[in-house]
Amino acid sequence: MDLEAIYQNIDRRDTESTTGAQTQSHGRDEEKDLQHRGSRYLVLISVGLGLICVLLLVFIILLNITITAERDMTNGYKNTVEELSQTINSLQDKHTDLTQKNLELETKVKDLTAEKNQLQRDFDSLNKKGPVCFFMSTELSWSDSRQYCKDRGADLVIINTEEKQRFISSLVSERVWIGLSDSENEGVMKWVDNSTLKQGFWLKDQPNDSGNQDCIELNYEREKPGWSPLNSWNDFSCSVKKKGICEK
Structure with a gap:
Protein backbone atom coordinates (compact mmCIF):
# COMPACT_ATOMS: atom_id res chain seq x y z
CA MET A 1 0.00 0.00 0.00
CA ASP A 2 1.33 3.33 -0.94
CA LEU A 3 1.51 6.42 1.20
CA GLU A 4 -1.29 8.19 -0.57
CA ALA A 5 -3.69 5.42 0.17
CA ILE A 6 -2.62 5.42 3.78
CA TYR A 7 -3.18 9.15 4.04
CA GLN A 8 -6.59 8.89 2.45
CA ASN A 9 -7.53 6.18 4.83
CA ILE A 10 -6.35 8.29 7.77
CA ASP A 11 -8.23 11.29 6.44
CA ARG A 12 -11.40 9.29 6.08
CA ARG A 13 -11.13 8.00 9.60
CA ASP A 14 -10.56 11.48 10.91
CA THR A 15 -13.54 12.76 8.96
CA GLU A 16 -15.78 9.99 10.26
CA SER A 17 -14.51 10.56 13.73
CA THR A 18 -15.21 14.28 13.46
CA THR A 19 -18.63 13.68 11.95
CA GLY A 20 -19.53 11.19 14.68
CA ALA A 21 -18.42 13.60 17.35
CA GLN A 22 -20.43 16.40 15.78
CA THR A 23 -23.48 14.15 15.58
CA GLN A 24 -23.19 13.16 19.24
CA SER A 25 -22.74 16.81 20.23
CA HIS A 26 -25.78 17.86 18.22
CA GLY A 27 -27.85 15.10 19.86
CA ARG A 28 -26.83 16.26 23.30
CA ASP A 29 -27.79 19.83 22.39
CA GLU A 30 -31.21 18.76 21.22
CA GLU A 31 -31.71 16.73 24.38
CA LYS A 32 -30.71 19.74 26.50
CA ASP A 33 -33.05 21.94 24.47
CA LEU A 34 -35.90 19.51 24.99
CA GLN A 35 -35.15 19.34 28.73
CA HIS A 36 -35.08 23.15 28.87
CA ARG A 37 -38.41 23.40 27.05
CA GLY A 38 -39.90 20.75 29.32
CA SER A 39 -38.78 22.70 32.37
CA ARG A 40 -40.35 25.89 30.99
CA TYR A 41 -43.60 24.07 30.26
CA LEU A 42 -43.57 22.59 33.75
CA VAL A 43 -43.00 26.06 35.25
CA LEU A 44 -45.82 27.49 33.16
CA ILE A 45 -48.14 24.68 34.17
CA SER A 46 -47.20 25.15 37.85
CA VAL A 47 -47.73 28.89 37.59
CA GLY A 48 -51.07 28.32 35.86
CA LEU A 49 -52.17 25.83 38.51
CA GLY A 50 -51.03 28.26 41.19
CA LEU A 51 -53.06 31.05 39.65
CA ILE A 52 -56.07 28.76 39.40
CA CYS A 53 -55.67 27.84 43.08
CA VAL A 54 -55.37 31.52 44.02
CA LEU A 55 -58.46 32.36 41.97
CA LEU A 56 -60.37 29.48 43.54
CA LEU A 57 -59.29 30.65 47.00
CA VAL A 58 -60.35 34.23 46.23
CA PHE A 59 -63.66 32.96 44.86
CA ILE A 60 -64.25 30.83 47.96
CA ILE A 61 -63.41 33.78 50.23
CA LEU A 62 -65.72 36.11 48.30
CA LEU A 63 -68.45 33.49 48.27
CA ASN A 64 -68.09 33.01 52.03
CA ILE A 65 -68.20 36.78 52.58
CA THR A 66 -71.30 37.06 50.41
CA ILE A 67 -73.04 34.18 52.18
CA THR A 68 -72.14 35.66 55.59
CA ALA A 69 -73.38 39.10 54.54
CA GLU A 70 -76.63 37.66 53.19
CA ARG A 71 -77.10 35.63 56.38
CA ASP A 72 -76.47 38.70 58.54
CA MET A 73 -78.85 40.72 56.37
CA THR A 74 -81.49 37.99 56.62
CA ASN A 75 -81.08 37.83 60.39
CA GLY A 76 -81.30 41.62 60.52
CA TYR A 77 -84.52 41.59 58.51
CA LYS A 78 -85.89 38.81 60.73
CA ASN A 79 -85.06 40.74 63.91
CA THR A 80 -86.59 43.90 62.46
CA VAL A 81 -89.76 42.02 61.52
CA GLU A 82 -89.97 40.50 65.01
CA GLU A 83 -89.47 43.91 66.65
CA LEU A 84 -92.13 45.45 64.41
CA SER A 85 -94.48 42.57 65.22
CA GLN A 86 -93.91 43.04 68.96
CA THR A 87 -94.46 46.80 68.61
CA ILE A 88 -97.69 46.23 66.68
CA ASN A 89 -98.91 43.73 69.30
CA SER A 90 -98.04 46.16 72.09
CA LEU A 91 -99.90 48.98 70.34
CA GLN A 92 -102.89 46.71 69.80
CA ASP A 93 -102.92 45.78 73.51
CA LYS A 94 -102.69 49.46 74.49
CA HIS A 95 -105.49 50.30 72.06
CA THR A 96 -107.63 47.53 73.57
CA ASP A 97 -106.91 48.79 77.10
CA LEU A 98 -107.70 52.37 76.12
CA THR A 99 -110.91 51.26 74.44
CA GLN A 100 -111.92 49.34 77.55
CA LYS A 101 -111.09 52.29 79.82
CA ASN A 102 -112.99 54.61 77.51
CA LEU A 103 -116.04 52.34 77.72
CA GLU A 104 -115.73 52.24 81.51
CA LEU A 105 -115.48 56.04 81.68
CA GLU A 106 -118.49 56.41 79.39
CA THR A 107 -120.45 54.05 81.65
CA LYS A 108 -119.42 56.04 84.74
CA VAL A 109 -120.39 59.30 83.05
CA LYS A 110 -123.79 57.85 82.15
CA ASP A 111 -124.28 56.58 85.71
CA LEU A 112 -123.27 59.92 87.24
CA THR A 113 -125.47 61.80 84.80
CA ALA A 114 -128.41 59.54 85.66
CA GLU A 115 -127.73 60.02 89.39
CA LYS A 116 -127.49 63.80 88.95
CA ASN A 117 -130.78 63.86 87.04
CA GLN A 118 -132.42 61.71 89.71
CA LEU A 119 -131.18 64.00 92.48
CA GLN A 120 -132.49 67.01 90.60
CA ARG A 121 -135.89 65.33 90.28
CA ASP A 122 -135.84 64.47 93.98
CA PHE A 123 -134.92 68.03 94.87
CA ASP A 124 -137.69 69.39 92.67
CA SER A 125 -140.15 66.94 94.22
CA LEU A 126 -139.20 68.03 97.73
CA ASN A 127 -139.56 71.70 96.84
CA LYS A 128 -143.06 71.10 95.51
CA LYS A 129 -144.09 69.94 98.96
CA GLY A 130 -142.94 73.20 100.47
CA PRO A 131 -139.61 74.78 101.40
CA VAL A 132 -137.48 72.46 103.56
Whole structure:
Protein backbone atom coordinates (compact mmCIF):
# COMPACT_ATOMS: atom_id res chain seq x y z
CA MET A 1 0.00 0.00 0.00
CA ASP A 2 1.33 3.33 -0.94
CA LEU A 3 1.51 6.42 1.20
CA GLU A 4 -1.29 8.19 -0.57
CA ALA A 5 -3.69 5.42 0.17
CA ILE A 6 -2.62 5.42 3.78
CA TYR A 7 -3.18 9.15 4.04
CA GLN A 8 -6.59 8.89 2.45
CA ASN A 9 -7.53 6.18 4.83
CA ILE A 10 -6.35 8.29 7.77
CA ASP A 11 -8.23 11.29 6.44
CA ARG A 12 -11.40 9.29 6.08
CA ARG A 13 -11.13 8.00 9.60
CA ASP A 14 -10.56 11.48 10.91
CA THR A 15 -13.54 12.76 8.96
CA GLU A 16 -15.78 9.99 10.26
CA SER A 17 -14.51 10.56 13.73
CA THR A 18 -15.21 14.28 13.46
CA THR A 19 -18.63 13.68 11.95
CA GLY A 20 -19.53 11.19 14.68
CA ALA A 21 -18.42 13.60 17.35
CA GLN A 22 -20.43 16.40 15.78
CA THR A 23 -23.48 14.15 15.58
CA GLN A 24 -23.19 13.16 19.24
CA SER A 25 -22.74 16.81 20.23
CA HIS A 26 -25.78 17.86 18.22
CA GLY A 27 -27.85 15.10 19.86
CA ARG A 28 -26.83 16.26 23.30
CA ASP A 29 -27.79 19.83 22.39
CA GLU A 30 -31.21 18.76 21.22
CA GLU A 31 -31.71 16.73 24.38
CA LYS A 32 -30.71 19.74 26.50
CA ASP A 33 -33.05 21.94 24.47
CA LEU A 34 -35.90 19.51 24.99
CA GLN A 35 -35.15 19.34 28.73
CA HIS A 36 -35.08 23.15 28.87
CA ARG A 37 -38.41 23.40 27.05
CA GLY A 38 -39.90 20.75 29.32
CA SER A 39 -38.78 22.70 32.37
CA ARG A 40 -40.35 25.89 30.99
CA TYR A 41 -43.60 24.07 30.26
CA LEU A 42 -43.57 22.59 33.75
CA VAL A 43 -43.00 26.06 35.25
CA LEU A 44 -45.82 27.49 33.16
CA ILE A 45 -48.14 24.68 34.17
CA SER A 46 -47.20 25.15 37.85
CA VAL A 47 -47.73 28.89 37.59
CA GLY A 48 -51.07 28.32 35.86
CA LEU A 49 -52.17 25.83 38.51
CA GLY A 50 -51.03 28.26 41.19
CA LEU A 51 -53.06 31.05 39.65
CA ILE A 52 -56.07 28.76 39.40
CA CYS A 53 -55.67 27.84 43.08
CA VAL A 54 -55.37 31.52 44.02
CA LEU A 55 -58.46 32.36 41.97
CA LEU A 56 -60.37 29.48 43.54
CA LEU A 57 -59.29 30.65 47.00
CA VAL A 58 -60.35 34.23 46.23
CA PHE A 59 -63.66 32.96 44.86
CA ILE A 60 -64.25 30.83 47.96
CA ILE A 61 -63.41 33.78 50.23
CA LEU A 62 -65.72 36.11 48.30
CA LEU A 63 -68.45 33.49 48.27
CA ASN A 64 -68.09 33.01 52.03
CA ILE A 65 -68.20 36.78 52.58
CA THR A 66 -71.30 37.06 50.41
CA ILE A 67 -73.04 34.18 52.18
CA THR A 68 -72.14 35.66 55.59
CA ALA A 69 -73.38 39.10 54.54
CA GLU A 70 -76.63 37.66 53.19
CA ARG A 71 -77.10 35.63 56.38
CA ASP A 72 -76.47 38.70 58.54
CA MET A 73 -78.85 40.72 56.37
CA THR A 74 -81.49 37.99 56.62
CA ASN A 75 -81.08 37.83 60.39
CA GLY A 76 -81.30 41.62 60.52
CA TYR A 77 -84.52 41.59 58.51
CA LYS A 78 -85.89 38.81 60.73
CA ASN A 79 -85.06 40.74 63.91
CA THR A 80 -86.59 43.90 62.46
CA VAL A 81 -89.76 42.02 61.52
CA GLU A 82 -89.97 40.50 65.01
CA GLU A 83 -89.47 43.91 66.65
CA LEU A 84 -92.13 45.45 64.41
CA SER A 85 -94.48 42.57 65.22
CA GLN A 86 -93.91 43.04 68.96
CA THR A 87 -94.46 46.80 68.61
CA ILE A 88 -97.69 46.23 66.68
CA ASN A 89 -98.91 43.73 69.30
CA SER A 90 -98.04 46.16 72.09
CA LEU A 91 -99.90 48.98 70.34
CA GLN A 92 -102.89 46.71 69.80
CA ASP A 93 -102.92 45.78 73.51
CA LYS A 94 -102.69 49.46 74.49
CA HIS A 95 -105.49 50.30 72.06
CA THR A 96 -107.63 47.53 73.57
CA ASP A 97 -106.91 48.79 77.10
CA LEU A 98 -107.70 52.37 76.12
CA THR A 99 -110.91 51.26 74.44
CA GLN A 100 -111.92 49.34 77.55
CA LYS A 101 -111.09 52.29 79.82
CA ASN A 102 -112.99 54.61 77.51
CA LEU A 103 -116.04 52.34 77.72
CA GLU A 104 -115.73 52.24 81.51
CA LEU A 105 -115.48 56.04 81.68
CA GLU A 106 -118.49 56.41 79.39
CA THR A 107 -120.45 54.05 81.65
CA LYS A 108 -119.42 56.04 84.74
CA VAL A 109 -120.39 59.30 83.05
CA LYS A 110 -123.79 57.85 82.15
CA ASP A 111 -124.28 56.58 85.71
CA LEU A 112 -123.27 59.92 87.24
CA THR A 113 -125.47 61.80 84.80
CA ALA A 114 -128.41 59.54 85.66
CA GLU A 115 -127.73 60.02 89.39
CA LYS A 116 -127.49 63.80 88.95
CA ASN A 117 -130.78 63.86 87.04
CA GLN A 118 -132.42 61.71 89.71
CA LEU A 119 -131.18 64.00 92.48
CA GLN A 120 -132.49 67.01 90.60
CA ARG A 121 -135.89 65.33 90.28
CA ASP A 122 -135.84 64.47 93.98
CA PHE A 123 -134.92 68.03 94.87
CA ASP A 124 -137.69 69.39 92.67
CA SER A 125 -140.15 66.94 94.22
CA LEU A 126 -139.20 68.03 97.73
CA ASN A 127 -139.56 71.70 96.84
CA LYS A 128 -143.06 71.10 95.51
CA LYS A 129 -144.09 69.94 98.96
CA GLY A 130 -142.94 73.20 100.47
CA PRO A 131 -139.61 74.78 101.40
CA VAL A 132 -137.48 72.46 103.56
CA CYS A 133 -134.25 73.25 105.41
CA PHE A 134 -131.67 70.60 106.31
CA PHE A 135 -128.67 71.14 108.58
CA MET A 136 -126.25 69.09 110.68
CA SER A 137 -125.96 68.86 114.44
CA THR A 138 -122.61 68.58 116.19
CA GLU A 139 -121.37 65.12 117.23
CA LEU A 140 -123.83 64.01 119.91
CA SER A 141 -125.77 60.95 121.03
CA TRP A 142 -129.04 60.24 119.19
CA SER A 143 -131.21 61.90 121.87
CA ASP A 144 -128.87 64.90 122.22
CA SER A 145 -128.80 65.31 118.43
CA ARG A 146 -132.57 65.39 118.44
CA GLN A 147 -132.55 68.01 121.17
CA TYR A 148 -130.02 70.02 119.17
CA CYS A 149 -132.46 70.07 116.25
CA LYS A 150 -135.44 70.93 118.50
CA ASP A 151 -133.56 73.85 120.03
CA ARG A 152 -133.42 75.30 116.54
CA GLY A 153 -137.03 74.73 115.61
CA ALA A 154 -136.39 71.42 113.79
CA ASP A 155 -136.18 67.68 114.45
CA LEU A 156 -134.16 64.74 113.21
CA VAL A 157 -135.01 64.05 109.58
CA ILE A 158 -137.88 61.75 108.58
CA ILE A 159 -137.27 59.79 105.37
CA ASN A 160 -140.42 58.22 103.97
CA THR A 161 -139.86 58.29 100.17
CA GLU A 162 -137.20 57.06 97.77
CA GLU A 163 -136.73 60.59 96.46
CA LYS A 164 -135.96 61.91 99.91
CA GLN A 165 -133.69 58.97 100.72
CA ARG A 166 -131.64 59.57 97.57
CA PHE A 167 -131.44 63.28 98.26
CA ILE A 168 -130.32 62.90 101.89
CA SER A 169 -127.73 60.25 100.86
CA SER A 170 -126.26 62.77 98.41
CA LEU A 171 -125.82 65.36 101.17
CA VAL A 172 -123.72 63.35 103.62
CA SER A 173 -120.13 62.17 103.65
CA GLU A 174 -120.16 60.51 107.09
CA ARG A 175 -122.37 58.30 109.25
CA VAL A 176 -125.23 60.39 110.64
CA TRP A 177 -128.33 59.97 112.83
CA ILE A 178 -131.79 60.09 111.31
CA GLY A 179 -135.10 60.46 113.20
CA LEU A 180 -135.87 56.71 113.52
CA SER A 181 -135.57 54.34 116.51
CA ASP A 182 -137.21 51.43 118.35
CA SER A 183 -136.06 52.57 121.79
CA GLU A 184 -139.67 52.75 123.12
CA ASN A 185 -140.75 49.33 121.84
CA GLU A 186 -138.13 46.83 120.70
CA GLY A 187 -138.67 45.81 117.07
CA VAL A 188 -141.22 48.57 116.37
CA MET A 189 -139.49 51.33 114.42
CA LYS A 190 -141.01 54.78 114.82
CA TRP A 191 -140.14 58.22 113.48
CA VAL A 192 -139.75 61.26 115.71
CA ASP A 193 -143.30 62.33 114.76
CA ASN A 194 -144.46 58.99 116.28
CA SER A 195 -145.43 57.56 112.87
CA THR A 196 -144.57 53.90 112.24
CA LEU A 197 -141.94 52.96 109.65
CA LYS A 198 -143.57 51.85 106.40
CA GLN A 199 -140.60 51.66 104.03
CA GLY A 200 -137.01 51.09 105.10
CA PHE A 201 -133.75 51.51 103.19
CA TRP A 202 -131.57 49.05 105.06
CA LEU A 203 -128.09 47.73 104.44
CA LYS A 204 -127.86 43.97 103.96
CA ASP A 205 -128.68 41.98 107.15
CA GLN A 206 -129.86 45.14 108.95
CA PRO A 207 -131.31 45.93 111.41
CA ASN A 208 -129.73 43.23 113.59
CA ASP A 209 -130.09 44.84 117.07
CA SER A 210 -126.59 43.64 117.97
CA GLY A 211 -125.69 44.87 121.46
CA ASN A 212 -128.84 46.90 122.20
CA GLN A 213 -128.81 48.96 118.98
CA ASP A 214 -132.03 50.96 119.02
CA CYS A 215 -131.22 54.09 116.98
CA ILE A 216 -130.82 54.35 113.22
CA GLU A 217 -127.97 55.91 111.27
CA LEU A 218 -127.55 56.60 107.58
CA ASN A 219 -124.28 55.01 106.48
CA TYR A 220 -122.40 56.81 103.69
CA GLU A 221 -119.67 54.14 103.32
CA ARG A 222 -120.16 53.32 99.65
CA GLU A 223 -117.54 50.57 99.64
CA LYS A 224 -119.60 48.59 102.14
CA PRO A 225 -120.97 45.35 100.58
CA GLY A 226 -124.49 45.87 99.27
CA TRP A 227 -124.44 49.66 99.77
CA SER A 228 -126.53 51.83 97.48
CA PRO A 229 -128.42 55.15 97.90
CA LEU A 230 -131.50 53.04 98.67
CA ASN A 231 -129.67 50.61 100.97
CA SER A 232 -127.77 52.57 103.61
CA TRP A 233 -129.53 52.32 106.99
CA ASN A 234 -128.00 50.61 109.98
CA ASP A 235 -129.11 50.27 113.64
CA PHE A 236 -126.55 51.47 116.17
CA SER A 237 -126.10 52.14 119.87
CA CYS A 238 -127.95 55.36 120.73
CA SER A 239 -125.18 56.59 123.06
CA VAL A 240 -122.53 56.81 120.34
CA LYS A 241 -121.72 60.39 119.38
CA LYS A 242 -122.10 61.38 115.76
CA LYS A 243 -123.72 64.15 113.77
CA GLY A 244 -127.44 64.14 113.03
CA ILE A 245 -129.44 65.53 110.10
CA CYS A 246 -131.96 68.13 111.19
CA GLU A 247 -135.06 68.93 109.12
CA LYS A 248 -136.95 72.18 109.49
